[in-house]
Amino acid sequence: MRTIASKMKAPFLSSFLNLTGGFFLKMVKPFREGDFIEVDGEIGSATLINWTSSELKTIDGESIKVENSRFLLGKLHNLSDKNIIRLELSLNVCYTENMADVKQTIYNFLKGHAGILKFPRPKIVVAKLHENYVELKVAPWCLLDHFLELDYKLETALNQNLMRKGFKMPSEEKVYSEIRETA
Incomplete structure (x- = not known):
C-alpha cells in the first residue's frame, strides 16, 4: 500500500506546485508577456503565462514549455527590467x-x-x-x-x-x- 500511495503523491505534488506557481505568477506578476526572462538557465521572451505552465521563445526562436513550479523553486530574473x-x-x-x-x-x-x-x-x-x-x-x-x-x-x-x-x-x-x- 505504501508504494501506491507514494506513486500517487508525486503527480499530485507536481500538479499542486505548478498550480501554486501559476497563482504566484498571476498575483505577484514578476514579469509580463513579452518580457525577456531567465529561469534556471532557460533564457527567452515570455509568450504565454498559464495556470500550470508558461512558454518562452528562446533567442534561437524555439518555443519551450516551462512548468510554473520552476518559477517558485528556481531562480527567476526579469532581464527586461535590467536594461x-x-x-x-x-x-x-x-x-x-x-x-x-x-x-x-x-x-x-x-x-x-x-x-x-x-x-x-x-x-x-x-x-x-x-x-x-x-x-x-x-x-x-x-x-x-x-x-x-x-x-x-x-x-x-x-x-x-x-x-x-x-x-x-x-x-x-x-x-x-x-x-x-x-x-
Missing part, C-alpha cells in the same frame, strides 16, 4: 587548437572586460564547421548603454587576445575565399 542586451560575436579558430583552452581563454577575457556582465553567463557555441577552421559564436551580455561601443570593439579585441595567447586563427584571405567558393 541588458546580448552581443553576438563571431570568431574563427583553426582545428589544430585545443577547443577547451580556447573556450577558457575567451571566458577569462570576457570576465576581465569591464563592460561585460557576469550574469547571465556568456555562451560559446560552434556555429559552423569549415574545411580548416571552426566558426564560433560568442554571446556575452552587456548594459544597453554600452552596446554600441562593445559591439564595435569587442570582437576585434577578442581576436587579438587569442592571437596574442598563441592560438591559430585562419587568415581572412582563407575565410573570404571559402565564402566565395560556396556562393
Whole structure:
C-alpha cells in the first residue's frame, strides 16, 4: 500500500506546485508577456503565462514549455527590467587548437572586460564547421548603454587576445575565399 500511495503523491505534488506557481505568477506578476526572462538557465521572451505552465521563445526562436513550479523553486530574473542586451560575436579558430583552452581563454577575457556582465553567463557555441577552421559564436551580455561601443570593439579585441595567447586563427584571405567558393 505504501508504494501506491507514494506513486500517487508525486503527480499530485507536481500538479499542486505548478498550480501554486501559476497563482504566484498571476498575483505577484514578476514579469509580463513579452518580457525577456531567465529561469534556471532557460533564457527567452515570455509568450504565454498559464495556470500550470508558461512558454518562452528562446533567442534561437524555439518555443519551450516551462512548468510554473520552476518559477517558485528556481531562480527567476526579469532581464527586461535590467536594461541588458546580448552581443553576438563571431570568431574563427583553426582545428589544430585545443577547443577547451580556447573556450577558457575567451571566458577569462570576457570576465576581465569591464563592460561585460557576469550574469547571465556568456555562451560559446560552434556555429559552423569549415574545411580548416571552426566558426564560433560568442554571446556575452552587456548594459544597453554600452552596446554600441562593445559591439564595435569587442570582437576585434577578442581576436587579438587569442592571437596574442598563441592560438591559430585562419587568415581572412582563407575565410573570404571559402565564402566565395560556396556562393
